[in-house]
Amino acid sequence: MKLFSADTYIKRRTQLKQAMGSGQILFSGNQDSPMNYTDNTFRFRQDSSFLYYFGLNLPGLSALIDLESGEEIIFGNEYSIDDIIWIGQQETLKSLANKVGISILKPTNELAQNLRKENLHYLPQYRHDNQIILSEIFGISPKELKASEKLIHAVIAQRSYKTEEELVEMTKAVNATGAMHVAAMKACKPGKMEYEVVAKIMETVHNFNAELAYPVIFSVNGQTLHNHYHGNIMNAGQLALNDSGCETEMGYAGDITRTFPVSGTFTPKQKEIYETVLQMETDSIARLAPGVYYKDIHLSSNRILLENFKTLGLVRGNVDDMLTEGVGGLFMPHGLGHMIGLDVHDMEGLGENFVGYNADVQRSTQLGLKSLRLAKKLEAGNVLTVEPGCYFIPELIAKYKTEGIFKEFLNYSKLEEYLNFGGIRIEDNIHVTENGPQILGSPIPKTIAEVEDTMKG
Ligand SMILES: [Mn+2]
CATH class of the missing domain: 3.90.230.10 (Creatinase/methionine aminopeptidase superfamily)
Incomplete structure (x- = not known):
């Protein structure tokens, strides 16, 4: 996987944290998207803001920045031997996360318990599967999801200027x-x-x-x-x-x-x-x-x-x-x-x-x-x-x-x-x-x- 140096991602996140001040910031990475049945998928395309701050071009990840504790966490599951039979030996998520400056990796099913409902910022969700994931976590309908305008402006204020x-x-x-x-x-x-x-x-x-x-x-x-x-x-x-x-x-x-x-x-x-x-x-x-x-x-x-x-x-x-x-x-x-x-x-x-x-x-x-x-x-x-x-x-x-x-x-x-x-x-x-x-x-x-x-x- 081709990445910028960890420093690039750390700097981008530092700037974002300064702009946001308090609360939690959740980034939903994209999922594999079925074409005509579950295992036959469209080419995977990662969410661009996820790529910008976390670099990892893999399905099924999300990331959380907690501005109170200072923790940055990537949520995702390491490959099991059953996966490796089909896709071969892969670099571990832990190792990949390290390359983008993230030291905490947690399994996907721990995401919900790490989220606080107050002052939680996330971007507009254009993928239906991510809408469902978030609406199930929050116990609301997908239509009630409310993206954070403050976060939208903060992300645009960074991604609009190319380095x-x-x-x-x-x-x-x-x-x-x-x-x-x-x-x-x-x-x-x-x-x-x-x-x-x-x-x-x-x-x-x-x-x-x-x-x-x-x-x-x-x-x-x-x-x-x-x-x-x-x-x-x-x-x-x-x-x-x-x-x-x-x-x-x-x-x-x-x-x-x-x-x-x-x-x-x-x-x-x-x-x-x-x-x-x-x-x-x-x-x-x-x-x-x-x-x-x-x-x-x-x-x-x-x-x-x-x-x-x-x-x-x-x-x-x-x-x-x-x-x-x-x-x-x-x-x-x-x-x-x-x-x-x-x-x-x-x-x-x-x-x-x-x-x-x-x-x-x-x-x-x-x-x-x-x-x-x-x-x-x-x-x-x-x-x-x-x-x-x-x-x-x-x-x-x-x-x-x-x-x-x-x-x-x-x-x-x-x-x-x-x-x-x-x-x-x-x-x-x-x-x-x-x-x-x-x-x-x-x-x-x-x-x-x-x-x-x-x-x-
Ligand atoms: Mn054009």
């Missing part, structure tokens, strides 16, 4: 992800099936001894935002959108998107839209700095889209008015990006609004902005995605036309020339620093020339 050793892991994740994208570009040819490209992506993931950070989105229907169907034949003239990323052995994620022409050469019409999205991406990255609201960068990227679309004749009128009204949401119905780290949408399990919003900035209800996961002021140490896109969603265009939505701004007859266009998204992972934005990893082909060159090779 050097975390950046090393994240860079590894992005570099492996870059290789996945280059493999996809090279494998893409007219007449092939989408899943043949996905196979190359998966081969690359495993060559890095990594796992997917989220299910692959690879499709010639890039206008469908989360498209996990890979059964289409790919034809010359179409665009293929690849949003895929891996997580390293330690759980750190990469999240990259590239879009390329199936034929290997962009058409003039595709180039116009691609250059717009690329301009949105590079301009947004250049604006990343401590003290800047990410919401403002989302809006400035929308401005670029609308100005370019005005030149192309897709929209008309005053761009400021279009921005106020949210016209850009028709073309980019998602947010510009999100934090990334141990989770691909980092800390989203703690609550999207806690991570991306605060008293300074409220969530909008407009299409596009309402899906913006990160809106608040950026700070040095944040790592986030910048992923502008542009999509022509036939069903949405038809709805707007029928209902006359934004009819003063939209040129429907021109828009209808793009109904088979698909979608484009370009995404990188960036570290915000006092000295400017740092794109993680080695460059991944992105300009039209770079993409076309890669596909030729």
Whole structure:
């Protein structure tokens, strides 16, 4: 099991203890999760906050920090000889716990008796099995479980700032992800099936001894935002959108998107839209700095889209008015990006609004902005995605036309020339620093020339 030094975990917990002051803090690790029967499980994924403070990537653990006694305890059962018959000799839990600076190991069934009901803090439980475990301990229904906002804020206040050793892991994740994208570009040819490209992506993931950070989105229907169907034949003239990323052995994620022409050469019409999205991406990255609201960068990227679309004749009128009204949401119905780290949408399990919003900035209800996961002021140490896109969603265009939505701004007859266009998204992972934005990893082909060159090779 790959771990940081014990010191890293001890420091993280010390900082947490200082922030919390008193009471007890309980972290539920994840359980093995059955796929179709108990012994046939999904790939195990540890809870990210558990990984952050306790490092151990094994199912069935929980951990307790008692701020009154100062004790830190991991609860879990050592392997029995019956386990070892099936899984072989393993390092003991006791020894692993020592490696993350924990000297007290207790069996799982002693957890309940170590918990006090007063001033006990735990995080939101997104796994049903952990909800049941806690509700049985407390004698309440799963719906009555109440996560500690104080703990949520304390954890976010730590995990939002990436340290050097975390950046090393994240860079590894992005570099492996870059290789996945280059493999996809090279494998893409007219007449092939989408899943043949996905196979190359998966081969690359495993060559890095990594796992997917989220299910692959690879499709010639890039206008469908989360498209996990890979059964289409790919034809010359179409665009293929690849949003895929891996997580390293330690759980750190990469999240990259590239879009390329199936034929290997962009058409003039595709180039116009691609250059717009690329301009949105590079301009947004250049604006990343401590003290800047990410919401403002989302809006400035929308401005670029609308100005370019005005030149192309897709929209008309005053761009400021279009921005106020949210016209850009028709073309980019998602947010510009999100934090990334141990989770691909980092800390989203703690609550999207806690991570991306605060008293300074409220969530909008407009299409596009309402899906913006990160809106608040950026700070040095944040790592986030910048992923502008542009999509022509036939069903949405038809709805707007029928209902006359934004009819003063939209040129429907021109828009209808793009109904088979698909979608484009370009995404990188960036570290915000006092000295400017740092794109993680080695460059991944992105300009039209770079993409076309890669596909030729
Ligand atoms: Mn993303």
